[in-house]
Amino acid sequence: MHLRFTEQELATLVEMVSLAADVASWNRKPGSDDGVSAYDSLENKILEKAHNTGLSDAIEWDEEKQRFQVKPEAQDRSFFRECYEEFRNESFWEDLVLRLSDRDLARQIGLANWEKLSEEQRRERTADLEKRYWDEFSKNGIERVAVIYPPSEG
Incomplete structure (x- = not known):
């Protein structure tokens, strides 16, 4: 599957996926680990693609966590x-x-x-x-x- 996004749409998608992953991370219910992991994995995949296609000013690689993340300063000003x-x-x-x-x-x-x-x-x-x-x-x-x-x- 191929999807085409404008830079603004991609930025919005990054925010939506990050919001969903943040909310999912609060789920401590037994058996929720697979769902939380799936959200984290998809977030990382989308952040990697976004980083490589023009949003590197807002997304960085976190060496400690071994995953991409929205930069804290970008998060602070995000919707x-x-x-x-x-x-x-x-x-x-x-x-x-x-x-x-x-x-x-x-x-x-x-x-x-x-x-x-x-x-x-x-x-x-x-x-x-x-x-x-x-x-x-x-x-x-x-x-x-x-x-x-x-x-x-x-």
């Missing part, structure tokens, strides 16, 4: 890095809100009853809690979040 950071940020806040809301609901109705609920039922029952947490974190970030240790742990 894929912006997307990646935004994804991580939004995922953090959404996960925090959902986990705290689920924790509060489980405390209210008991863990056994909470486990019987579907995800949709949980979201219906935690809508007000979620809104409250979103409002809190939107205003204060994690500034007012505190870990309270049980007395037995000091």
